Amino acid sequence: MIICMKITSPVVELTDVRRAYRSGDTLTRALDGVSLSFAAASFSAVMGPSGSGKSTLLQCAAGLDRADSGRVRLAGHELGTLKEPKLTVVRRKVTGFVFQAYNLVDALTVEQNVLLPQRLAGARPDRRYAREVLAKVGLAGREHARPAQLSGGQRQRVAVARALAGRPAVIFADEPTGALDLQSGREVLALLRQAVDEFATAVVMVTHDPAAAARADRAVILADGRVVADVPDPSADLVASELTAVTR
């Protein structure tokens, strides 16, 4: 038996990250000292009950929000030292993003949506690769359709294609299957799995669905802003029981 070890530095690294929100008199600690690292070419699910800080974790890791304290390293960049617009430039180069809804710009066609991040980066849009990726997500031939003409599942797949088209180091997905039917959800998860396996992209996915987490290599469970479980090779049952334990 040959054991191959891939020694790679983590593509996302959070060290003792804290983030709190104040509204009125109440202080909500969304992240209360979280230390995590996500390796390249890995598929990680981030889970937890509502209010556990999953989305905040994603936003801090992706450079969309600034941590109050702690360090965030994204593909070798120290996000804490970066200021706008450098932060946006880095984010745009290194990450892809898939949200639960409102992914696409209604005024643009499918192809224009897929190529938008590249254009924003000032790079020559790689049309050929975009078409290839669109074919991969099963939307070949729909390049000139507008988002209004697509179903929810199709729109989500365009979002995945957009995330992939820029060949990012990491894709952050916030509840990507939340609004989809079972079949479309499975297709999107397969695409994300493919991104990891074929394109060596890291995927960090926030989800509350244990079945979705089962497709990942690792499930991190948060509660009250802290990591309470880190499950390798999760199965749906295992994840479900961990979640129930947390919420008891």
Next chain:
Amino acid sequence: MIGLAWAGLRSRVSAFLGTLVAAFLAVALTGGAALLLFSVLTARPTTHRFDAVDVMVGGDREVSLTTVTDKGKGKHKSKTKTERLAGAPVLPSDWAGKLAAIPGAGPVIADYSFTVALTTVDGGPIGSATGHGWASAGLMPFTVRTGTAPGADELAVDPSLGLHPGDRVRAVTRTGARTLTVSGVVAQKLDEQTSVFVADTEVASVSGLAGPTALGVRNASAAEVKQALGVDTVYTGADKVRADLPSALPDYIGAISIFGFVIGITTFATVFVLVGTVALAVRRRLRELALLRAVGATPRQLWRLLSAETLLVSLIAAVAGAPAAVVVAQLIAARFRVLGAVPEQFTVDVNVGVLLAATAVTVLVAQLSARLAARRAIRIAPAQALQETVVEGRGGWLVRTLVALVTTAGAAMILAIVPLDGPFGMGMTFISSALLLCALGAAGPLLVRVLGAVLSRVAGSTGIAGWLAGAFTRAENRRVAAVAVPLALMVAINAPMLLNSALSAKLAAAQERERTAQATSVATGVAPLADVQTVAGDHTALLPTQLIVDEGGKPKHHAAYGVQLGGTPVLDLGFNAGNWSGAGLAASAYVALGNGWHVGDTVKVWFPDGYATQLPITGIFDRGRGFGDLVAPADLVAAHDPRGWVTTVALRGDQNVPGMHTAPVQARTAGDADEQEGAWEIMIAVSLGFTAIAVINTFAIAAGSRRAQFAQLRLLGATPRQIRRMAAREALITVAVGLALGVAVTTIVVTAFSVAQDGALRLVVDPVSYGALLGAVGLLGLAAGTVPTRAVLRSVRPV
């Protein structure tokens, strides 16, 4: 519903701010304009000149014509039209005796009123005044403060002239120029006229009046006087002012037409903008409306909510807008007083009813526009609340196309059929601009799509910011139309006014040059006709007056000149039929055409003091622009106009006219700015200011509604700078579309006006001011398009 609306308003003030601002301006501007018009229409001239007597009697101050039409079957319809006279007739000589004979009546005072121009002995101007015999002083009464009452060759003056006893002045009346010594200064000064007095023994010879123009009597009642004289009209109380010389009283006719125009423009602009703003505000809330439908609201309930919100917003706006209306009216009135467009005594009558009416109109317009905008919106499917893209529905094209076609047809008809070279020319061009703008508003999104497609391709070649800007403007043409159309409004309302009045002034100046082409110099000032007749060589003297002519049963007044020809005519009026050589009447081609007059026709003419005569038309001339409509013999004008003096003499040669200032023809400047120009200046300022605010408002609303879009773009990797640059290019495209539409409307209207004046096709009458206007509108649009976006961007975060 009202409670729900109120709660909604309080919690999201910013969402309703746009409508609030538009409604506030609507109330302030239409209210202000309405107050001005109302004040001018109800203005009653008052005077204290007749305070010391009870009853005043004067001759007819107007010309009345009655036409009776036989409608068959023994029925008759009679119509009476009247026109004010500019002067006053002399009263029958036995009236004074008859009044004195009234039992118990006090002394009867004879009032001679005439116009006199005062200059210094060497011809420097002092001013014009209303002259009276010293007996008239008893009507107020005037009392001497310094010096004495006037004797022979003497003059008593009121304090406003700044003269002292012993000063020598030259007084010009229609009977001649005299040098008089100031005998004394009276203590009282009337607001509306400057008063001077001559000795009773001289008043008839100085004024040229055969008898008094009015009589006043104390201790008699109106009924007694009527019976004694056998007349129907006597004046008592505040009405006594009508016994005075009409030219001494303030004239509001010009002001009425100006304010009528102002209210037309402000009402149109405010309605236009209010409709657009309310529609925009409703469209922004489609998702929220869908949500309300999802939780169980019926379309009818949605409508009632929208209606209640709009009602509350317009009422709140009215509370602030009504006092603002008063301020607006006062400001405009002050400026007009300075310009002389309204008399000095004009005050704004703050009438609560007028303000309420303006408020009611604004509320009604807001409600109707909400209804229009909500028609489709309230039928939105509840499921849309849950969907990503909320589509309003692509309908409404039929109504829009219909409105666009009807209004365009209306504008075309006006421009083709209505004679634009007449007195209503400017008003009609405004109406056709307004109709074309309505067409723009209706067809807005379609036109924007076409124009925007072209412009966005151009923008697309300038990098990602331009490409995004192009994509957004192509896709969201309703939003672009909502901001481009107010920009077009700014151009299309103001540019035609600016250019058409510039063209009128240019043409008038050109005709003036043609008229004076054969003159070497022109003398201006004030001189009696007798003095001018002594000038040697060729000269043509002009006496300004107003004549009333019977035109098909209706008395119409026209600006006219009495003309004295000395030798060969110096002024070339461009006669196209006949020729005028001192007798009869000459008419301008415009008036002759309008009345179907030909050389040889006889018309009935009334001179300012009521003297009526039949005059034959001996000539029809082309060059009436900036001159007058009619030419009459000078001696008739001198005898029957209260001024009756010469103001201009065109000379061929180097003669001097005594008492007037002579200058070579080329050296003459264009003349003082008309009071009309001042009025245009105000209207342009008001409409520019208002539409500027409207444009800013619409842009701000549009920016606010794009918050989510900006956040999405940030999330996808756009830096704030990229979004700002995109917004700048979007503003550029929008401004270009708006300017293009505005220029299109302006060109149509201005060209039609130009062709109507003299057949010449002019697209750009005055490149400098046109360019300045377009530049100002363009800059405003760019600023309005980028500043709110920056403000929104500052608070937009990717999540």
